[in-house]
Amino acid sequence: MIGFDGAALKALVVEDNPNFSLLIRSVLLAIGVRSIEEATDGAAALNGMKTVTPDLVIVDWRMVPMNGVDFAKQVRVGPDSPNPFVPIIMVSGYTEPSLVAAARDVGVNEFMAKPISARILTARIESVFLRPRPFVRAHSYFGPDRRRKRVPRAGEERRLQQEPVIYPGIFPMNTRP
Amino acid sequence: MSDDEVEFITPPNKLQSKVTMSAGGVDPATLARAEAVIASLQGNYLQWVEDDLTNLQGAYERAMSDPSNRRVHISEIFRIAHDVKGQGGSFGYQLMTVIATYLCRMVEKIENPGPEHMAVIKLHIDALRLVITQRMEGTGGAAGESLVKGLEAVIGKISR
Numbered sequence: 001m002i003g004f005d006g007a008a009l010k011a012l013v014v015e016d017n018p019n020f021s022l023l024i025r026s027v028l029l030a031i032g033v034r035s036i037e038e039a040t041d042g043a044a045a046l047n048g049m050k051t052v053t054p055d056l057v058i059v060d061w062r063m064v065p066m067n068g069v070d071f072a073k074q075v076r077v078g079p080d081s082p083n084p085f086v087p088i089i090m091v092s093g094y095t096e097p098s099l100v101a102a103a104r105d106v107g108v109n110e111f112m113a114k115p116i117s118a119r120i121l122t123a124r125i126e127s128v129f130l131r132p133r134p135f136v137r138a139h140s141y142f143g144p145d146r147r148r149k150r151v152p153r154a155g156e157e158r159r160l161q162q163e164p165v166i167y168p169g170i171f172p173m174n175t176r177p
Numbered sequence: 178m179s180d181d182e183v184e185f186i187t188p189p190n191k192l193q194s195k196v197t198m199s200a201g202g203v204d205p206a207t208l209a210r211a212e213a214v215i216a217s218l219q220g221n222y223l224q225w226v227e228d229d230l231t232n233l234q235g236a237y238e239r240a241m242s243d244p245s246n247r248r249v250h251i252s253e254i255f256r257i258a259h260d261v262k263g264q265g266g267s268f269g270y271q272l273m274t275v276i277a278t279y280l281c282r283m284v285e286k287i288e289n290p291g292p293e294h295m296a297v298i299k300l301h302i303d304a305l306r307l308v309i310t311q312r313m314e315g316t317g318g319a320a321g322e323s324l325v326k327g328l329e330a331v332i333g334k335i336s337r
Contacts (some may be wrong), residue, residue: 004203008195019225019259023267026218030211055195062259087187093263115266115274118211121239126202135186153259 004126010035012054014045014071015091016063020114024058027118031125042071049075049082056128058121059104061092068092069106076107076143084142085135088130091116095126107143109133188331215264215267222268226261226309233257240295247290254298255284272308272317272324277299277330286336293335300331 011033015021018164027035037052039045043066045059057075059068066074072088075081093114100111110124133144203211214320233254258280265273280301287294304324307313313321 004207005197006195010195019222019264022221023215023218023264026214027211030214031207054230078283093259099193111276114263115271116213119268122203122208126198129196129198130200130202132188132190137184137186137187138182139332 004031004122006031006033006125008035009033009056010052010054012037012039012045012048012052012057014039014042014057014059014063014068016040016060020060020091023116024121027116027121030118031122042066042068042074045071046074046078046080046082049086053082054086056087056089056125058089058091061090061094061099069102069108072103072108073106079092087132089121089124089128104146105141109139109144214314216269219268222264222270223309226264226270226273229257229261230302230306230309233261233305235320237295237302241289250258251284251287251290251298255281258284258301267310269314270308271315272313272321275309275316276304276328279325279332280305284330293333297331297335301328304328 006028011028013021013024013028013036015024015038021038025038028036037048037054039048041063042059045057046066049057059071061068068090072090075086075088076084087109088107089110089112090108091112091114092099092103094112103111109128112120112124133141133148136145203250236250236253240247240254243250258277262274262277262281265271265277280298283294283297283301307324308317308321312319316322318323
């Protein structure tokens with residue numbers, strides 16, 4: 001097939017600004033995503049994920065009472081997370097490197113700076129689906145592999161030389177990071 | 178798990194049955210349709226931004242009339258300007274994003290907001306209003322360039 005068929009995909013848009021939410025929803029609809037749920041903050045989204053079971057979450061950074069970074073952290077390592085592996089694309093007007101790094105360090109898959117365009121949003125979605133990264137569990141991190149490129153690193157390699165563990169389903173409770 | 182251990186996990190891929198995507202990703206026709214949808218929202222944007230500009234002006238006026246709570250009102254100016262910054266470029270008003278970015282950066286640095294800061298904030302709000310009133314799409318051409326240079330010069334003065 002040529003292109004993208006996301007008709008069966010369930011997306012969750014977490015955004016407190018209705019204008020941004022409409023913008024993202026419109027792009028998703030235009031590329032064929034039919035099932036789009038919305039929440040206006042991280043806490044509502046976490047609660048909604050228990051029934052919606054999204055395949056993709058697009059979340060804004062700045063929201064109250066729970067912002068996007070805290071939401072992503074809860075999804076990845078929270079004790080009640082409905083799906084620690086769900087792809088998360090974060091949208092933000094804050095683009096300082098330290099803030100982008102903070103999003104990366106809580107397990108966000110992709111980061112997208114506002115103002116967004118259809119091209120940028122679809123590029124991030126493509127990245128999630130065409131180039132999925134293995135997850136990494138370390139002492140202080142659980143989420144998509146943060147090393148996108150295989151480059152030699154100075155110092156000792158801390159990663160175990162092993163084949164990836166393939167989980168057949170959602171995390172068994174006793175293996176949750 | 179010790180501090181040094183790192184484990185790789187291949188997540189369950191439920192998406193394979195739900196999403197199909199060719200190696201080239203979203204095809205150009207679909208992308209063009211998505212861009213057309215955003216363009217069709219430009220009329221909505223012009224309504225939304227009117228509300229933002231009204232709210233910006235209101236927050237500015239409160240900051241002037243209520244100096245004891247000026248920081249609170251300036252925080253509100255930042256919040257609204259941040260939304261303006263994030264939206265303009267999506268709807269063909271890149272100049273709104275540029276000016277609102279300047280306003281956000283300037284406001285972030287203010288420690289003790291005085292009359293000179295308020296004057297520069299007002300200039301930015303007026304510039305944003307001008308862009309919308311004159312429908313200065315994109316970067317606004319020569320007029321837009323002149324507007325931005327003027328704001329840069331004023332910001333430079335209060336930053337010294």
